[in-house]
Amino acid sequence: MWIGIIEDDRLLNQALEIALREAGYDTVSIHSKKEAFTLLDGREDLLLIDIGLPDGDGVRLYQELQKKWKQKQMVPAVFLTARDEERDMLAAFDVGAEDYVVKPFSMRVLLKRIEVVLRRNREESVLACRDLTLYPERKQVFLFGEEVCLTAKEYQLLECFMSNQGQVLTIDNLLEKIWGLDGEFVSENTVSVTIGRLRKKIEPDPCRPVYIRNVFGLGYRMGE
Numbered sequence: 001m002w003i004g005i006i007e008d009d010r011l012l013n014q015a016l017e018i019a020l021r022e023a024g025y026d027t028v029s030i031h032s033k034k035e036a037f038t039l040l041d042g043r044e045d046l047l048l049i050d051i052g053l054p055d056g057d058g059v060r061l062y063q064e065l066q067k068k069w070k071q072k073q074m075v076p077a078v079f080l081t082a083r084d085e086e087r088d089m090l091a092a093f094d095v096g097a098e099d100y101v102v103k104p105f106s107m108r109v110l111l112k113r114i115e116v117v118l119r120r121n122r123e124e125s126v127l128a129c130r131d132l133t134l135y136p137e138r139k140q141v142f143l144f145g146e147e148v149c150l151t152a153k154e155y156q157l158l159e160c161f162m163s164n165q166g167q168v169l170t171i172d173n174l175l176e177k178i179w180g181l182d183g184e185f186v187s188e189n190t191v192s193v194t195i196g197r198l199r200k201k202i203e204p205d206p207c208r209p210v211y212i213r214n215v216f217g218l219g220y221r222m223g224e
Helices: 010-022 033-039 058-069 086-094 107-123 152-163 171-185 188-202
Strands: 002-006 026-030 046-050 077-081 099-102 127-129 132-135 140-143 212-215 219-222
Touching (some): 002 010, 002 033, 010 107, 033 058, 046 058, 046 107, 058 077, 058 086, 086 099, 099 107, 132 152, 152 188, 152 219, 171 188
Parallel strands (some): 002 026, 002 046, 046 077, 077 099
Antiparallel strands (some): 212 219
8 A cells, every 4th residue: 555755854754654564554655745746646645744834834735636536536645743732633633634643653552543444444435526525524525635614504405416426316315215204294395495505505607517517308317
């Protein structure tokens, strides 16, 4: 499995490379944001990213890499930093970080955390459509690598559409799947309004949707 090490401290970078290779991983060592754009291609299994890079912020770098690669599934990332500050941790988790490690750290503990992240990502189911990625276990949605904040009903609708890509879902289907027994007391307008709000959050142009499309006289469909 390939792990990208993005760390400007050359001694630490070298130590990480040695430890990871001894643990059976293949690695690519990177010391700057510029090198990351040149040497990484999005096929890595995990990224170790130092937040304080000499030519840019590691959190922003992760966002920019995800946008560049436009992948269905995000490359998991563990962030490294010498700053034990809550705002840094929150910023990392806001962009989809799997874990956050404060320097100095135990190499053995880091290796165990990496093992856990890789195992979790192998086991976790992922739903994807174009640049939209949904993680059912985490109840998180990402568009171009950035998390999208949805209400409970918006999330349930999106998960329903992404789980049934290519299929036409009628209003009755959606009322039954999302509102259940309460669907008997929910109007069709409630469904269309909720879909309209969801489109505003995920569609490049809500007036010309590319994710959730109307099927005239039948209902809605996601995907081709």
